[in-house]
Amino acid sequence: MAIVSKGFHGKRRGNDGRIPPGQHLTTDFPVLSAGPTPRVSTDRWEFTIVTEMGEKHRWNWQQMRALPNDKPMVDIHCVTTWSKLDTRWRGVSLDTLLDGIDTAATHVMAHGYDGYTTNLPMSEIRGGRAWLAFEFGGKPLGPEHGGPARLLVPHLYFWKSAKWVNKLTLMMRDEPGFWERNGYHDYGDPWQEQRYQGD
Numbered sequence: 001m002a003i004v005s006k007g008f009h010g011k012r013r014g015n016d017g018r019i020p021p022g023q024h025l026t027t028d029f030p031v032l033s034a035g036p037t038p039r040v041s042t043d044r045w046e047f048t049i050v051t052e053m054g055e056k057h058r059w060n061w062q063q064m065r066a067l068p069n070d071k072p073m074v075d076i077h078c079v080t081t082w083s084k085l086d087t088r089w090r091g092v093s094l095d096t097l098l099d100g101i102d103t104a105a106t107h108v109m110a111h112g113y114d115g116y117t118t119n120l121p122m123s124e125i126r127g128g129r130a131w132l133a134f135e136f137g138g139k140p141l142g143p144e145h146g147g148p149a150r151l152l153v154p155h156l157y158f159w160k161s162a163k164w165v166n167k168l169t170l171m172m173r174d175e176p177g178f179w180e181r182n183g184y185h186d187y188g189d190p191w192q193e194q195r196y197q198g199d
């Protein structure tokens with residue numbers, strides 16, 4: 001049996017290896033929005049997935065909340081260099097929302113109630129790695145952080161996690177969203193430091 005240094009392993013269980021290059025830890029939760037915070041009541045809230053054939057799949061708040069949900073605990077990384085570890089959310093997996101939807105789409109555009117857009121490959125929102133999140137830290141998600149519900153795609157830079165999300169457009173090719181048209185990287189992997197186009 002190998003004898004390993006306790007110190008080394010203790011460190012590995014901590015923050016080491018969990019902060020991507022060029023990022024630093026934060027314990028607060030900064031608010032980053034391109035414009036004013038839209039106020040969307042759950043009575044009015046709806047979420048639509050539009051397929052490449054123009055088929056619409058729509059959920060109101062009650063219908064969405066009746067779906068099975070998960071409580072992911074994940075690390076998040078903002079391109080402005082803050083990272084936050086072990087954030088606790090509750091949300092419906094995108095796998096659940098896409099279940100039964102007939103599509104051959106390769107990419108998706110997420111749209112927010114504020115007009116924000118961001119693009120993602122379909123593969124990144126499948127496989128239990130993306131959620132429609134409606135709780136943070138055990139409480140309803142506050143409007144400044146994208147409530148009533150936002151996208152949560154923690155393995156990519158946080159600009160991909162569209163706040164106040166109300167529509168996903170499934171596409172047969174890639175198209176840039178708001179920040180991607182303004183110089184941000186198309187894919188945005190924090191571990192590869194894909195911050196800007198050309199990174």
Ligand SMILES: Nc1nc2c(c(=O)[nH]1)N[C@H]1C(S)=C(S)[C@@H](COP(=O)(O)O)O[C@H]1N2
Nearest residue numbers: 030031032033034112116145158159162163
């Ligand atoms: N609808 C919408 N979603 C958005 C944004 C936005 O301006 N509008 N900003 C993005 C950016 S750049 C980041 S870093 C995160 C910030 O989320 P937070 O304000 O909850 O920290 O939301 C992302 N999602």
Ligand SMILES: [Mo]
Nearest residue numbers: 032078079159
């Ligand atoms: Mo960001």
